[in-house]
Each structure stands twice: as C-alpha cells, then as structure tokens.
Amino acid sequence: MxxxxxxxxxxxxxxxxxxxxxxxxxxxxxxxxxxxxxxxxxxxxxxxxxxxxxxxxxxxxxxxxxxxxxxxxxxxxxxxxxxxxxxxxxxxxxxxxxxxxxxxxxxxxxxxxxxxxxxxxxxxxxxVPVGVGAMAALLGLDIGPVEEVVAEAKEKSTNDEIVVAANDNADGQVVLSGHKGAVEAAIEIATAKGAKKAMLLPVSAPFHCPxxxxxxxxxxxxxxxxxxxxxxxxxxxxxxxxxxxxxxxxxxxxxxxxxxxxxxxxxxxxxxxxxxxxxxxxxxxxxxxxxxxxxxxxxxxxxxxxxxxxxxxxxxx
Structure with a gap:
C-alpha cells in the first residue's frame, strides 16, 4: 500500500x-x-x-x-x-x-x-479589519464554473473589490474569499448558475486571497x-x-x-x-x-x- x-x-x-x-x-x-x-x-x-x-x-x-x-x-x-x-x-x-x-x-x-x-x-x-472581508462555500460547482462566477462578480464590483477562488477542495466544493460585497455578489451569481448551496462561512478574515x-x-x-x-x-x-x-x-x-x-x-x-x-x-x-x-x-x-x-x-x- x-x-x-x-x-x-x-x-x-x-x-x-x-x-x-x-x-x-x-x-x-x-x-x-x-x-x-x-x-x-x-x-x-x-x-x-x-x-x-x-x-x-x-x-x-x-x-x-x-x-x-x-x-x-x-x-x-x-x-x-x-x-x-x-x-x-x-x-x-x-x-x-x-x-x-x-x-x-x-x-x-x-x-x-x-x-x-x-x-x-x-x-x-x-x-483585514473585521467586517471588510468574507469567505463563502460554494457546493455543486466545479472550479471552472466558479472561475466564471468570480469574473462576473468582479465585473459587477464598483470599487475594484477582490474576490477569488481560495480553496479548490474537491469536485463541487470550492471556497471563495475577498471583500464582503464582492463575495456576496458571487454568492448570488453562483446560485443563479446552479450551485446547490452558496453560503457565507463563519470565519474571522478572508484567507488565501490578495x-x-x-x-x-x-x-x-x-x-x-x-x-x-x-x-x-x-x-x-x-x-x-x-x-x-x-x-x-x-x-x-x-x-x-x-x-x-x-x-x-x-x-x-x-x-x-x-x-x-x-x-x-x-x-x-x-x-x-x-x-x-x-x-x-x-x-x-x-x-x-x-x-x-x-x-x-x-x-x-
């Protein structure tokens, strides 16, 4: 073995x-x-x-x-x-x-x-000051579609806010990280694209992002x-x-x-x-x-x- x-x-x-x-x-x-x-x-x-x-x-x-x-x-x-x-x-x-x-x-x-x-x-x-950043789990979307979600969320951002795919954990399990507004926008887009679940995580900071x-x-x-x-x-x-x-x-x-x-x-x-x-x-x-x-x-x-x-x-x- x-x-x-x-x-x-x-x-x-x-x-x-x-x-x-x-x-x-x-x-x-x-x-x-x-x-x-x-x-x-x-x-x-x-x-x-x-x-x-x-x-x-x-x-x-x-x-x-x-x-x-x-x-x-x-x-x-x-x-x-x-x-x-x-x-x-x-x-x-x-x-x-x-x-x-x-x-x-x-x-x-x-x-x-x-x-x-x-x-x-x-x-x-x-x-990052508390409340500025956020992370979210997307279930049911693979990394390719998640990259599309991230790109759309960045386009919709008015203040050049950051959102990235922070953890590519498994097929259908990706975690986003970045500014809270951009992450929330990504959750809405991911839901529209068929994510089974898209939810903010109870974390204290937006890890693994710029x-x-x-x-x-x-x-x-x-x-x-x-x-x-x-x-x-x-x-x-x-x-x-x-x-x-x-x-x-x-x-x-x-x-x-x-x-x-x-x-x-x-x-x-x-x-x-x-x-x-x-x-x-x-x-x-x-x-x-x-x-x-x-x-x-x-x-x-x-x-x-x-x-x-x-x-x-x-x-x-």
Missing amino acids: TRAFVFPGQGSQAVGMGQELAQSHAVAREVFQEVDEALSQNLSKLMFEGPIEELTLTENAQPALMAVSMAVVRVLEKDGNMDLAKVAKYVAGHSLGEYSALTAAGALELADAARLLKARGQAMQAA LMQPAADAMAERLAEVVIAPPRVPLIANVTAGEVSDPDTIRKLLVEQVTGRVRWRESVLYMGEQGVEELVEMGSGKVLSTMVRRINRAMSGSAVGTPADIDAFLAKL
Missing part, C-alpha cells in the same frame, strides 16, 4: 482534541508541553478544556491543530517504531496543515512550527529567521499541487500560500498519479480523509487521531 500522510487545516479544532492521546502516551504529553513552552501559553489546557470560542481564534487553532497532528506522528514513531520515510511517499497539509506536514517530515522543528503558526494566525487576523498580503509580508520576515531542512519525504505544496524538497523553495511557497489558492483537489489528483493509494489524515478530525473519494474514487482515506486509531494503523503496517 502506497500512502501519503496529510494534515488538517483550520476548522478541524474541537474541545478535547489531543486529551486522550495525552492521557495514554507520555510522548504526546511531551509534544504538548514543548508547544506550551514555545508559545509561553497553556495552549494544551485550552485544547483539552476550551472554551471553543477561544480555541477557534486563528492564533490558537493553528498551533493547536499542528500540536495534535505532531502528537499522533510522534506516538507512531516512538511508541510504534514507525519510520515515516518508509511508510509515507509524500506529506501534504491543508493550509496551516502544510506546517504540520513539514514538521512531521523533519523540515521544521516543533517549537519553530508552533511559533510560526501563532505568528501566522495573528498576522492573518490583523491583515487581501492577506500584509500577513504574507509578516510571514516572509518570520520564515527568513527559521531553519528549514530538506524534508524526509517530499511535500506536495498547496500553491503548486506539486512536490518540493528544496528548503528555499519551501520557504518561498509558504509565503505565497498566505495569499494563494489551496489547490487541494489537484494535490490529491497528483498524488494519485504518482501511485498513492491511501491518504492517512494525521490529527484532529476527518475532513480530508472523508473528502478523498470525491476527488479520486480509486484512492482511500483513513484518519488517525486517537489511541485506538493509532493501534489500528500500526496493525495494518
């Missing part, structure tokens, strides 16, 4: 995330402690106990999701004697999950990843200060949907990722073309693993996030 390890993005956070792992595995507790120390914050307590409103804040959700993903990977490696490079052909992550993927593959140190994601969350939140340029600039500065090593297996990058192992290219793509499209559908298709048969989602939730078959029916998906999941996965190896 040829596998890729994939790592979830924002939206997969939940109160209690990682708690069962911490109770059953010392190595998971060590991961959470290291992240807490790197951030000078009791993030693990927030993860275990909530409140959800505080956990969902971008600056908390991003390092928290990475921490749970890394706790799973470390338990597999240290307690399960798994060699990631022998089990996974690629790593990939959805948006912030790209940092989790790089950490799992040894390109980033855990503490550096935690600090980068904290900074990334703060910078993304600060880039409005995030101040955050991209901030991340360029932060990433320049961090050592990035060649990953033990190639990364499938969000903005190119192709593989990358060169540290300088990885650094550049992480900056571009802040304003660029998450090309997840294309990334999964590429991995399938390279012989990957199963995507294994490491961490909180099952968003990516349940989406797999909508993109490539020949590929399977599984999620590893609890001690029981870890035991079941190790038994398959």
